[in-house]
Amino acid sequence: MSGPYDDGAVHMLEAILASVLVISTLVMVNSYTVRHVNDGGNGLATLSSDILNLITYRDNSIEHPGLGFTLSSMEQWNNSSLALGADIEKMLPAGVYYHMATPYGTLGNIPAERARGYSRPFIAYSGFGHGTGEMLDCKLVLWRA
Amino acid sequence: MDEAGQMILLSALTACLCLVGVVACMSAVSFTPGDETGYLSADAVDNILWAQDTAISDAALHPTGDPWDERYKSALNFKNHVDRYIDSLSCCLLKHGVAYRFGFNDTLAARTISLHPDKDIENFGGTIVECHNGSTRIYGCAYDVAIEDASTDYKISRVKTF
Numbered sequence: 001m002s003g004p005y006d007d008g009a010v011h012m013l014e015a016i017l018a019s020v021l022v023i024s025t026l027v028m029v030n031s032y033t034v035r036h037v038n039d040g041g042n043g044l045a046t047l048s049s050d051i052l053n054l055i056t057y058r059d060n061s062i063e064h065p066g067l068g069f070t071l072s073s074m075e076q077w078n079n080s081s082l083a084l085g086a087d088i089e090k091m092l093p094a095g096v097y098y099h100m101a102t103p104y105g106t107l108g109n110i111p112a113e114r115a116r117g118y119s120r121p122f123i124a125y126s127g128f129g130h131g132t133g134e135m136l137d138c139k140l141v142l143w144r145a
Numbered sequence: 146m147d148e149a150g151q152m153i154l155l156s157a158l159t160a161c162l163c164l165v166g167v168v169a170c171m172s173a174v175s176f177t178p179g180d181e182t183g184y185l186s187a188d189a190v191d192n193i194l195w196a197q198d199t200a201i202s203d204a205a206l207h208p209t210g211d212p213w214d215e216r217y218k219s220a221l222n223f224k225n226h227v228d229r230y231i232d233s234l235s236c237c238l239l240k241h242g243v244a245y246r247f248g249f250n251d252t253l254a255a256r257t258i259s260l261h262p263d264k265d266i267e268n269f270g271g272t273i274v275e276c277h278n279g280s281t282r283i284y285g286c287a288y289d290v291a292i293e294d295a296s297t298d299y300k301i302s303r304v305k306t307f
Contacts, residue, residue: 007147014150018157025161029168049188056195068199121184122192123237125199125230133203133226135196135233137240 044096044118044142051091051098052122052140055084071124071136077104095144102138117143184241185297193238193245193292198305200230205283205307212280219281220269224249227286238292246291250302253287257304273306283307 052067060066064087065080085107088098100107102124111117119141127133204226211218227247235245249271258268265276266284275284285306292299 010147010150011153014153018153021154021157022160022164025164029164032168032172052188052192056192068195120188121241122189123196123234125196125203128199128203133200133230133233135200135230135237137237 044116044144045120047092047096048118048120048140048142051088051142052120054091055087067124068128071102071104071126071138072128073126073132074104077102081105081107092142097143097145099141099143100138101141103136111141111143112145115143115145117141183294183296184238184243185292185294185299190292190299193234193243194290194301197231197234197247197290200234201227201286201288201305202307204230205286208282210280213276216267216274216276216281217269219283220272220274223272223283223286224270242294244291244293246289248289250287250289253302253304254285257285257287 055067058064058066060069062080063083065084067084070077070080070084081104085100088100088108092098097111098108099110104126119139121137121139124136124138125133126136204223207222207226209219209222231245231247235247238245251268251271254268254271254273257273258264258266264284266273267275271288272286273284275282285304287302287304289302290300
């Protein structure tokens with residue numbers, strides 16, 4: 001039972017097997033999720049988001065000033081920034097440092113050279129109740145030594 | 146299985162190995178340019194709307210003490226303040242490659258007024274003024290906002306009352 005037709009059938013079978021092999025590899029490759037590496041995988045992006053949300057939306061007081069209140073004027077920044085900085089420091093795990101840069105001044109430690117970190121820009125409204133409203137371009141940097 | 150068949154299977158195996166190698170290389174290079182450069186994360190949009198709403202609330206706080214007969218003056222004064230703050234915000238965002246557009250929504254404000262027939266309020270092109278003891282108070286405003294960067298597009302229409 002051997003002839004040119006049988007050979008062809010075997011080749012067809014082999015070709016089908018080969019294409020199944022290639023397609024299954026493609027399916028496997030396609031199912032891989034793409035690895036997002038936007039903060040070095042060390043969680044600083046999430047931490048900076050949490051800190052910023054907390055200091056933005058918490059109740060405002062003299063001991064624990066909110067972000068909007070602290071940045072409402074240069075005078076308020078001078079009065080409240082240290083208390084705000086102390087609160088941010090309390091939220092950081094060991095070995096993580098912060099640096100906040102605003103047009104009124106900076107808080108925290110400037111990132112060390114070649115330090116791995118995450119920079120989160122944010123905007124705050126200054127001049128609430130003063131009639132001198134303007135938007136401040138700021139950023140919060142978290143970094144590991 | 147003859148030689149030709151074995152060759153086909155061998156080529157398929159080689160092709161599979163090559164594919165796996167290519168994918169391994171691509172994932173090792175962390176090829177995610179959108180994440181590296183895009184400004185508009187959910188947090189950034191939240192922050193922009195927070196700054197914007199704080200500014201709008203501040204604009205509503207500037208009382209002009211206009212009598213109800215001259216309520217258009219209060220509405221105009223409010224709009225002028227909002228325009229100035231919004232200009233400042235859009236300039237700030239432009240530095241980060243984000244386009245920000247703000248506009249008052251007349252239709253939405255009119256609809257809000259029709260939902261509150263018990264209140265003495267009136268719409269001036271998106272700004273809602275209220276009669277308060279014979280003088281004018283800014284009750285709220287309706288607006289559209291569009292925020293865009295290279296990879297994200299965010300649009301919202303809402304009413305803010307004070």
